[in-house]
Amino acid sequence: MNYVQRGFFWVGIYLCLVLTPLFVLLLAPGLSGSGFWWDFSIALGFAGTSMMGAMFVLTARFRHAAAPFGIDLIYYFHRWIALVAFIFIIVHPAILLFLEPVFLEDLRISVISWHMLAGVISLITLTILMVTSLWRQQLKIHYDAWRIWHTLFAITALGLAIVHIEGVGNYVSSPWKRILWAAISACCLILLLYVRLIKPLVLLRHPYRVEQVVKERGDAWTLVLRPQGHSGFTFMPGQFAWLTLRNSPFALKEHPFSISSSAMQPQEIQFTIKELGDFTRRIKDVFPGQTAYLDGPYGAFSMDRHPSSDYVFIAGGIGIAPIMGMLRTLADRGDSRSLLLIYAYKTWEGLTFQEELEKLKEHLHLRVVYVLDTPPDNWQGESGFITDELLARHLPVAMNQHEYYLCGPVVMTAMVEKALRRQGVPLHQIHSEIFNLA
Numbered sequence: 075m076n077y078v079q080r081g082f083f084w085v086g087i088y089l090c091l092v093l094t095p096l097f098v099l100l101l102a103p104g105l106s107g108s109g110f111w112w113d114f115s116i117a118l119g120f121a122g123t124s125m126m127g128a129m130f131v132l133t134a135r136f137r138h139a140a141a142p143f144g145i146d147l148i149y150y151f152h153r154w155i156a157l158v159a160f161i162f163i164i165v166h167p168a169i170l171l172f173l174e175p176v177f178l179e180d181l182r183i184s185v186i187s188w189h190m191l192a193g194v195i196s197l198i199t200l201t202i203l204m205v206t207s208l209w210r211q212q213l214k215i216h217y218d219a220w221r222i223w224h225t226l227f228a229i230t231a232l233g234l235a236i237v238h239i240e241g242v243g244n245y246v247s248s249p250w251k252r253i254l255w256a257a258i259s260a261c262c263l264i265l266l267l268y269v270r271l272i273k274p275l276v277l278l279r280h281p282y283r284v285e286q287v288v289k290e291r292g293d294a295w296t297l298v299l300r301p302q303g304h305s306g307f308t309f310m311p312g313q314f315a316w317l318t319l320r321n322s323p324f325a326l327k328e329h330p331f332s333i334s335s336s337a338m339q340p341q342e343i344q345f346t347i348k349e350l351g352d353f354t355r356r357i358k359d360v361f362p363g364q365t366a367y368l369d370g371p372y373g374a375f376s377m378d379r380h381p382s383s384d385y386v387f388i389a390g391g392i393g394i395a396p397i398m399g400m401l402r403t404l405a406d407r408g409d410s411r412s413l414l415l416i417y418a419y420k421t422w423e424g425l426t427f428q429e430e431l432e433k434l435k436e437h438l439h440l441r442v443v444y445v446l447d448t449p450p451d452n453w454q455g456e457s458g459f460i461t462d463e464l465l466a467r468h469l470p471v472a473m474n475q476h477e478y479y480l481c482g483p484v485v486m487t488a489m490v491e492k493a494l495r496r497q498g499v500p501l502h503q504i505h506s507e508i509f510n511l512a
């Protein structure tokens with residue numbers, strides 16, 4: 075199966091997961107018959123809950139399922155489909171209370187039944203989950219702490235929602251419906267065991283050793299890793315992996331980084347990491363001999379997925395890392411296709427991989443256009459933003475016969491994507507990697 079067919083297959087599986095509870099709901103004994111809006115509200119509650127359950131599948135990082143889309147796309151889908159599920163779940167009691175305001179009486183703390191309490195707490199937990207996820211940065215919640223609470227809140231919200239459904243009972247009275255919800259609960263538990271126990275255990279048995287920590291220009295460091303006692307993994311140039319350092323894989327304190335080394339040398343994996351926050355600022359303190367764990371490879375940002383006669387790469391700052399991985403791979407393969415790299419950076423001194431890019435020009439049919447934010451006094455090259463005019467000056471004439479790879483700050487990537495579209499490049503030939511999954 076090719077990527078498109080595999081994509082359809084996994085979308086089909088996802089739809090089955092989400093829609094099955096709705097279809098089973100329609101099986102005898104039927105809905106209450108209290109009118110369209112009543113039944114619609116119940117259907118929304120069921121759909122929202124099964125979508126919540128499917129989130130555990132989406133975020134379990136199954137490599138085969140993620141491959142056709144790229145895990146970053148799956149995380150974006152998770153983010154937005156979670157919002158849809160949340161709306162469904164919120165609208166469910168809102169409709170019921172609108173139809174039967176007397177239900178409010180049953181929610182008083184002195185009389186509330188345990189299954190209704192479970193429903194209310196599930197709703198509150200879900201609301202906290204959504205608010206802290208959508209506005210995590212504005213609320214200044216640290217990523218690692220957020221991730222732990224996100225998982226705990228998700229398990230609580232789903233668990234209590236299932237308790238609520240079971241407790242209400244009206245809609246799960248037949249054996250089929252009971253089996254379905256028991257199966258959904260069991261699947262979520264198995265997924266939890268897989269993510270929290272089995273996967274970390276597998277990573278623990280496949281350690282890597284830090285061979286070197288190399289200082290790069292531009293406050294960046296390259297970590298060189300080798301598999302210890304196993305053969306590592308093969309990857310496509312441009313892909314990324316989750317790196318765990320100083321912790322066991324059970325701590326789930328892992329960070330995603332693009333592989334900046336050549337895919338032709340999978341026994342020596344390199345990550346080039348820019349100092350930014352708590353974890354990345356301490357990369358310079360890592361020492362050779364230290365143990366690391368890698369979960370990968372992931373991602374769809376690779377020229378190997380889109381064969382073309384020529385490639386255009388556009389990097390901003392540390393966005394050069396996955397592109398360097400692709401250029402190094404092309405050089406190792408002795409590739410003779412025409413390549414253009416447009417590389418934007420603040421200063422000439424800070425330009426990561428400056429010397430190696432110049433050397434790569436000797437081995438590849440590569441043209442590099444540097445675009446500096448603050449150029450030195452005698453600078454003859456490009457400066458400022460990557461604009462339509464700059465692209466028009468440097469892009470190849472037959473620009474829609476190339477594949478374009480963009481990686482850099484979110485704002486730059488969005489601007490360049492729009493500029494390329496205005497230049498006539500079809501959307502499906504533009505591929506971008508955003509260094510922000512959360």
Ligand SMILES: Cc1cc2nc3c(=O)[nH]c(=O)nc-3n(C[C@H](O)[C@H](O)[C@H](O)COP(=O)(O)OP(=O)(O)OC[C@H]3O[C@@H](n4cnc5c(N)ncnc54)[C@H](O)[C@@H]3O)c2cc1C
Nearest residue numbers: 217328329330331332347348351352353354395509510511
């Ligand atoms: C697919 C992908 C590839 C990447 N490749 C590179 C690379 O090659 N080189 C490089 O320097 N950076 C890369 N990054 C960015 C890198 O993962 C973050 O800069 C790093 O995790 C920040 O951690 P911190 O503790 O130093 O910073 P913090 O200040 O704690 O975090 C800064 C921001 O980074 C994000 N972040 C933090 N921790 C995580 C985490 N565990 N998982 C996901 N996001 C997190 C959050 O949005 C957070 O707000 C990549 C990111 C992604 C998603």
